[in-house]
Amino acid sequence: MADPGIQIEIEYEAAPRGAEQAVSCAVKAVLEAEGAAGRYPCVILTDDETIHRCNRDFRGVDRPTDVLSFPADEGEALLTPPDGFLGDIMISVPTAGRQAESLGHSTVREIAFLTVHGMLHLLGYDHIAAEDEELMLSRQRVIMAEVEPNLIEYAEENCGREFSMNESLISEMINKALEAREKAYVPYSGFRVGACLLSSSGKFYLGCNIENAAYSPTNCAERTAVFKAVSEGETSFEALAIASDSDYFTYPCGVCRQVLCEFCADSMPVLCANKDGEHILTTLGALLPMAFSKEDLVK
């Protein structure tokens, strides 16, 4: 069957670019995962006032919320419309944006997540009883794992706090990373690495790798920079540069990517340089897709 006609209505003018693709990608992933090809919803991206009004009028809850679902067959499950219409999903973009900010990911990612949540409701899932909730959350996790890789390319330009690198900041940060490399304590590997982390307050935190005779207590340059910053009260970051003595670009190791993911958005620019300061510019989300993060700590 051809792509079912997903209807998307964007009532909220400041919806981030990529929101529409995120909704469509999330809807398709749910239809596929749930074996519901041929069905389709109408997804409405709206504001807090509209969702507040609907929450009050239809649910008797007098406050805004993130997502509401209105199944087409509510109360009359056997009367599903023959054209496959599943019902309406209403998402508040400003609420999605606030939740995204507090979870440290993009608004587009949050909109995709809320679409998946709303779609599962339309397909009959709910989270009132504990065992139903467990099932619904596990379906959400499986489906989001399918959706997320498709969101990364949008997320880079659609993060709530957009931050762009310019040439002078790029060379300043790479020079600082090269300079931080000079302090590396590497009697065992001889492989010096330096990092420069820019905090949201505008301060640079430098780090180098620090090895140890017992090997495993060794700390990388990136984590040294993160730990220095966090220990001084900084928990929000805009960009990272890494440099070593290699002719090749130096990328953060897996452990450092995970530590960075605790504090930095997927869209955070990461500069990976070689000894001459030549570099590539990537993002944390590209370096660590489908990361395990605080939002996965639900049971």
Ligand SMILES: [Zn+2]
């Ligand atoms: Zn590392």
